[in-house]
Amino acid sequence: MAIEWRILGRAGADNALHVVVDTGQARESLLFDCGERCLDELRPAAVQAVAHLCFSHFHMDHVAGFDGFFRLNYNRPEVPVGVWGPPGTIEVMGHRFAGFVWNLHRDQSGEWIVREIGREEIGTARFLTSEAFAPARRLPDRPREGSVVHRTRDWHLEARLLPHGSIPSVAYRVVESPRRNIDPLALRRYDYLPGAWLQEVADDTTSDAELVEVGGRSLRVGELRRELVVTSPGDSIAWLTDFLVEPGSEEWDGLVAWLAGTGTLVCECQYRSADAALAAANAHMTADLVGRLAAEAGVDRLVLQHLSRRYGAEEWLGMLGEATAFFPKTILPPEWNLGA
Numbered sequence: 026m027a028i029e030w031r032i033l034g035r036a037g038a039d040n041a042l043h044v045v046v047d048t049g050q051a052r053e054s055l056l057f058d059c060g061e062r063c064l065d066e067l068r069p070a071a072v073q074a075v076a077h078l079c080f081s082h083f084h085m086d087h088v089a090g091f092d093g094f095f096r097l098n099y100n101r102p103e104v105p106v107g108v109w110g111p112p113g114t115i116e117v118m119g120h121r122f123a124g125f126v127w128n129l130h131r132d133q134s135g136e137w138i139v140r141e142i143g144r145e146e147i148g149t150a151r152f153l154t155s156e157a158f159a160p161a162r163r164l165p166d167r168p169r170e171g172s173v174v175h176r177t178r179d180w181h182l183e184a185r186l187l188p189h190g191s192i193p194s195v196a197y198r199v200v201e202s203p204r205r206n207i208d209p210l211a212l213r214r215y216d217y218l219p220g221a222w223l224q225e226v227a228d229d230t231t232s233d234a235e236l237v238e239v240g241g242r243s244l245r246v247g248e249l250r251r252e253l254v255v256t257s258p259g260d261s262i263a264w265l266t267d268f269l270v271e272p273g274s275e276e277w278d279g280l281v282a283w284l285a286g287t288g289t290l291v292c293e294c295q296y297r298s299a300d301a302a303l304a305a306a307n308a309h310m311t312a313d314l315v316g317r318l319a320a321e322a323g324v325d326r327l328v329l330q331h332l333s334r335r336y337g338a339e340e341w342l343g344m345l346g347e348a349t350a351f352f353p354k355t356i357l358p359p360e361w362n363l364g365a
């Protein structure tokens with residue numbers, strides 16, 4: 026199990042986050058936002074492998090690259106394309122789909138499941154390529170249960186609405202399920218002979234009540250799990266962009282609690298600390314606030330993205346310094362080659 030990630034797009038330009046959750050058996054891909062030219066750095070096969078496209082919001086710099094994504098995936102067979110976003114996503118996506126002339130679509134495969142994340146519920150609509158993506162086929166809303174919006178056996182997706190001026194911006198977190206490993210020391214301590222039975226103990230689908238043969242003895246899987254299995258938390262990564270939350274507010278405390286223990290926090294860092302007035306006027310964060318947020322949440326590392334193009338390389342490095350003053354384990358995306 027591992028989470029691979031990469032920031033797409035350059036410093037001062039549109040950015041996106043590509044995440045691959047490698048479960049050992051499969052590689053599942055998610056894309057967070059889709060700004061202009063962000064897909065240039067991915068091979069077409071990687072774009073076609075994206076199972077979930079997660080929009081924070083629909084300001085132009087987060088959606089301008091969508092046509093390239095759509096072109097590679099509009100008639101994707103078998104695996105539907107999942108789209109996530111804030112309230113209004115179904116309507117916006119309907120307009121995007123309708124922005125083309127369709128006349129060779131009737132026999133084409135392709136299914137898009139578009140979900141909009143509200144505070145209380147999640148709305149869903151299906152769009153089919155064979156119907157030229159119209160009408161949106163609404164499915165019943167489902168109530169939200171905590172922050173988790175999508176769950177698989179190996180990982181889950183969480184979402185939280187953050188304030189971005191008069192609109193919400195969705196923050197996301199991908200969290201691997203806890204890892205269960207056999208403790209080799211415990212194996213020796215109990216003097217069990219290793220064998221095929223170890224796989225049954227490690228396999229989640231085997232029930233605790235089942236019996237396995239261990240060195241000629243018949244033992245319960247549940248009992249062996251209690252003796253031998255150590256559980257450690259899985260890795261996690263969060264995508265936060267286009268928001269302003271003030272320290273000391275209820276919103277800040279809630280965000281800190283939600284992010285607590287996150288592995289990698291990828292966060293917008295639009296303005297220098299000295300430009301706080303500008304940041305407040307445009308509902309964005311400053312470098313010092315981002316560093317404070319990472320420090321209070323106790324994440325493992327902080328990656329800055331969405332830096333304003335009003336600055337140059339020297340000032341972007343200055344912003345790194347401003348965040349690092351609060352949270353030392355802060356980096357700029359390595360692909361940017363800014364010498365930091």
Ligand SMILES: [Zn+2]
Binds near residue numbers: 084086267331
């Ligand atoms: Zn933006």
Ligand SMILES: [Zn+2]
Binds near residue numbers: 082084189267
């Ligand atoms: Zn925005």
